[in-house]
Amino acid sequence: MKKQMIGLLLAGGAVTSAHAQNSVTLYGLIDEGVNYTSNVNGHSAWEMSSGVVQGSRWGIKGGEDLGGGFKAVFRLENGFDVNTGRLNQGGREFGRQAYVGLSKDGVGTLTFGRQYDSLVEFLGPLTANGSWGGFIFDHPYGNDNTDNFFRLDNAVQFYSADLSGFQMSATYAFSNSAGQFSLNNAQSVGAGYSNGPLSVGIGYLNVNRGGANTVGAVTTDDAGFLAERQRVFGAGINYQLGKAMLGFVYTHSDMKNPTSFQYISGSIVPAGQAVSHLKFDNYEVAATYQVTPALLLGAMYYYTQGSLDASGGKSRPHWQAVGLMADYNLSKRTDVYIQGSYMKVNGSTGTALDHAYNPAADDSSSNDRQLMARIGIRHKF
Numbered sequence: 001m002k003k004q005m006i007g008l009l010l011a012g013g014a015v016t017s018a019h020a021q022n023s024v025t026l027y028g029l030i031d032e033g034v035n036y037t038s039n040v041n042g043h044s045a046w047e048m049s050s051g052v053v054q055g056s057r058w059g060i061k062g063g064e065d066l067g068g069g070f071k072a073v074f075r076l077e078n079g080f081d082v083n084t085g086r087l088n089q090g091g092r093e094f095g096r097q098a099y100v101g102l103s104k105d106g107v108g109t110l111t112f113g114r115q116y117d118s119l120v121e122f123l124g125p126l127t128a129n130g131s132w133g134g135f136i137f138d139h140p141y142g143n144d145n146t147d148n149f150f151r152l153d154n155a156v157q158f159y160s161a162d163l164s165g166f167q168m169s170a171t172y173a174f175s176n177s178a179g180q181f182s183l184n185n186a187q188s189v190g191a192g193y194s195n196g197p198l199s200v201g202i203g204y205l206n207v208n209r210g211g212a213n214t215v216g217a218v219t220t221d222d223a224g225f226l227a228e229r230q231r232v233f234g235a236g237i238n239y240q241l242g243k244a245m246l247g248f249v250y251t252h253s254d255m256k257n258p259t260s261f262q263y264i265s266g267s268i269v270p271a272g273q274a275v276s277h278l279k280f281d282n283y284e285v286a287a288t289y290q291v292t293p294a295l296l297l298g299a300m301y302y303y304t305q306g307s308l309d310a311s312g313g314k315s316r317p318h319w320q321a322v323g324l325m326a327d328y329n330l331s332k333r334t335d336v337y338i339q340g341s342y343m344k345v346n347g348s349t350g351t352a353l354d355h356a357y358n359p360a361a362d363d364s365s366s367n368d369r370q371l372m373a374r375i376g377i378r379h380k381f
Contacts, residue, residue: 021065028058031134032082033337033376035360042366050082052360052374053134053337055148057096069105089151090221097151108160115155118169118190119203119232120148126201126236127249128286128300128323135360136341136372137323140304141261142224142359143280144232144251145205149359150222152186153215165195173217175208184209184216197240204233225278227258234282243290253280269310269351279307298325308349315349319356333380340373 031054037045050056059077066072077096079088089095099113124130124146128137135147142149152173159169168191175185190203207230210216211223224230234251255278260267269275286300299322306317325339343356345368357364358372 022063024060024062026058026060027381029054029378029380030056030082031376031378032056033374036371036373037358037361038371039356039365039367039369040361040363045362047362048083049360049374051079051088052136053339053376053378055079055088055096056082059094059096063103066102071103071105072100073103073109073111074100090219095151099155099157104161106161108158111157111159113155114151114153115157115171116148117145117152117155117186117188117203117205118157118171119188119205119234120145121159121169121203122167122190122192122201123203123234123236123249123251124148126199126238126247127284128247128298132288132296132298132327133286133300133323133325133339136339136358136374137300137302137321137325138359139251139282139284139302140280140306140319140343140359141357143253143255143304144234144282145224146234146249146251147359149224150210150218152188152217153219153222154217155186166193167191175213175217176215177213182208184212184218186210186217199238200236202233202235206231223262225255225258225261227255227278229256230254231256245288247284247286249282249284249286251280251282253282255279268353269308269312273310273312275308275310277307277309281305294329296325296327298327299323306347306353308351308353310351312350315347315351317345317347317349317353320344320346321358334378336375336377338373338375340371342369342371344369 031051035047035049057079061075064072075097076094078094079096099111099115101111103109127146130146138147154174154176155171157171160167171188173186175183177183186207188205192201207218210218210230211220211226214220231254236249238247258275258278282304284302288298290296301322304319308315321343323341327337329335343358345356348354355364356368356370358370
């Protein structure tokens with residue numbers, strides 16, 4: 001049935017492609033490679049891993065001209081693991097994106113469904129992990145969601161048209177829980193400006209009781225931190241200087257009464273303790289250099305100051321990481337790359353946070369250091 005549906009959609013796209021007012025496009029990306037991690041629970045590890053620089057995916061997107069500058073738009077995007085063929089994003093058929101909506105020339109687009117929040121859209125692309133480097137350069141525990149760790153279900157989003165380089169968006173995601181309007185809902189706003197060599201972005205995200213149920217804005221199997229409230233805001237800038245690009249991003253994440261996190265097995269703190277606040281201030285600098293039209297070199301460094309307020313006491317852990325990458329294009333659609341990242345944690349907390357953990361790794365280190373390296377190939381279609 002799925003093959004028949006896709007065939008019909010593709011056939012429909014072929015039929016309507018002759019008419020400028022209608023379109024259906026099939027697209028995708030496959031990212032595959034081999035990772036080395038210096039310490040995973042006390043042991044080094046070699047493993048094949050899919051979707052580190054960019055998540056492996058395929059999707060269908062399209063639009064229909066309704067006249068008067070209006071257009072109906074949709075996107076269905078699936079995430080998958082190349083090594084096993086299984087679905088990602090909790091086994092969802094279209095876990096990356098699934099929405100439908102209307103657009104108006106010169107005004108913007110209003111969409112409904114499973115979507116990225118506004119912070120991801122405007123601030124994520126200014127980070128190393130959200131643009132050229134991928135998951136291996138992510139901030140500790142993906143705390144600011146600039147890596148698209150989770151999406152928003154039941155989301156309504158307005159994304160403005162480009163007005164001389166300026167765009168903005170606002171997103172609201174419903175709890176879908178009768179009588180509990182604020183149980184697992186979310187709000188997000190963002191804005192960006194891009195003109196010539198300059199790109200600037202700001203964003204804000206608030207999630208109330210994310211993961212508290214399976215029908216809300218951030219479902220249980222999609223949530224990062226399980227907390228009473230997760231609030232993130234930040235700003236960033238990229239500037240192009242000839243062949244070089246320089247960037248700086250700052251984000252602040254505040255988790256109120258967090259209980260657990262997908263990256264950490266069990267509780268964040270030892271049994272019998274409770275956490276009232278967990279905060280992260282992330283500072284990232286990054287640069288790329290286009291050596292030749294085919295060869296791109298990239299480097300990044302981040303410093304993250306943490307703040308843990310628990311019943312067992314207060315602590316201030318901090319993380320540092322440096323990353324390097326070389327990416328070579330074999331063609332317009334295929335490239336090979338090599339990258340590495342080294343993380344160090346300081347400021348003992350007596351909790352799970354003392355163990356270094358690169359979000360691209362299989363698990364946390366047995367100590368405060370972790371080195372990761374990857375060689376991979378990426379193909380777009």
